[in-house]
Amino acid sequence: MKPEDLxxxxxxxxxxxxxxxxxxxxxPGAYLAWFARKGFPRGELGNLLSLMLEIDHNGLRGLLEPLRKRQ
Known part of the structure; x- marks a missing residue:
């Protein structure tokens, strides 16, 4: 993971x-989990979906809030 991925x-x-x-x-977490079971797409999208699954699974979605405020 690279910092810019977040x-x-x-x-x-x-x-x-x-x-x-x-x-x-x-x-939604359930959608991310479905991808994990079926297989993430290749490339950047798959990497980001996998990262988001880890963030969601570990209850860390709040870490993304400061990044949203930059928008």
């Missing part, structure tokens, strides 16, 4: 699927 979580939107257009940081 900023990408609050700026990049989901490009497809049920939650298309929603920020990666706002995706």
């Amino acid at each position: 900023q990408r979580l609050v700026t990049l939107t989901m490009p497809y699927g049920k939650y298309q257009g929603r920020l990666i940081a706002d995706l």
Whole structure:
């Protein structure tokens, strides 16, 4: 993980699927867990989804709030 990945979580939107257009940081934990079971997409999107799953699973979503305020 690179520090800028955290900023990408609050700026990049989901490009497809049920939650298309929603920020990666706002995706529900159940949706992230579904991706973990089915397999994350390759590349940056998959890396960010995996990172967000870890943040959500460990109850650390609050750490992203200061980054949202920068917007």
